[in-house]
Amino acid sequence: DAKTTQPPSMDCAEGRAANLPCNHSTISGNEYVYWYRQIHSQGPQYIIHGLKNNETNEMASLIITEDRKSSTLILPHATLRDTAVYYCIVRVGQAGTALIFGKGTTLSVSS
Amino acid sequence: GAVVSQHPSRVICKSGTSVKIECRSLDFQATTMFWYRQFPKKSLMLMATSNEGSKATYEQGVEKDKFLINHASLTLSTLTVTSAHPEDSSFYICSARGTYGAGDYEQYFGPGTRLTVT
Numbered sequence: 306d307a308k309t310t311q312p313p314s315m316d317c318a319e320g321r322a323a324n325l326p327c328n329h330s331t332i333s334g335n336e337y338v339y340w341y342r343q344i345h346s347q348g349p350q351y352i353i354h355g356l357k358n359n360e361t362n363e364m365a366s367l368i369i370t371e372d373r374k375s376s377t378l379i380l381p382h383a384t385l386r387d388t389a390v391y392y393c394i395v396r397v398g399q400a401g402t403a404l405i406f407g408k409g410t411t412l413s414v415s416s
Numbered sequence: 417g418a419v420v421s422q423h424p425s426r427v428i429c430k431s432g433t434s435v436k437i438e439c440r441s442l443d444f445q446a447t448t449m450f451w452y453r454q455f456p457k458k459s460l461m462l463m464a465t466s467n468e469g470s471k472a473t474y475e476q477g478v479e480k481d482k483f484l485i486n487h488a489s490l491t492l493s494t495l496t497v498t499s500a501h502p503e504d505s506s507f508y509i510c511s512a513r514g515t516y517g518a519g520d521y522e523q524y525f526g527p528g529t530r531l532t533v534t
Contacts, residue, residue, distance in 0.1 A: 351523075
């Protein structure tokens with residue numbers, strides 16, 4: 306699986322949009338971009354995933370660049386409960402292999 | 417849907433004893449389960465992959481005789497830490513992958529088990 310690069314930490318004010326970047330310059334054509342987050346002392350929580358089109362669900366939006374070398378996770382109105390470590394992972398879709406976690410981005414949302 | 421549970425949520429044991437952690441998929445059949453370990457302020461590290469009815473595949477550096485994994489049914493996998501030592505103290509997280517709904521092969525995570533070896 307291709308590797309990803311994320312900033313180690315970001316801050317965001319409550320109520321503002323949080324934009325978390327991820328670089329995956331060596332992504333292959335059949336690899337999806339997945340985003341998970343982990344709130345302290347809990348298991349990872351699935352957020353969203355996509356292949357090449359932008360995706361949106363009730364939690365977030367995923368913007369993937371046209372060349373697929375980078376993506377941005379957008380939390381439109383961050384709350385204190387969104388404080389967590391956010392992981393960007395690329396993996397072949399519907400594969401039996403495990404998700405491999407990098408270091409992620411620690412997002413701190415403050416009031 | 418797609419809920420994965422772990423039991424116990426936290427356990428304290430004495431050095432030299434064995435501890436069993438259960439991972440269950442509550443509303444789907446998990447053909448594959450994964451076990452991760454996470455040390456404080458570190459990322460999740462994959463320990464092993466297990467498919468129902470077959471032997472687990474361990475990642476490099478993970479002792480298979482120390483971390484026994486059994487995946488005897490489509491809804492239950494167990495991780496037994498044998499002869500536990502203080503350095504085995506960690507947060508153990510399981511994940512299940514299976515068919516849930518049409519074409520859903522995503523990986524769902526349990527809440528984790530905090531193991532402390534004294």
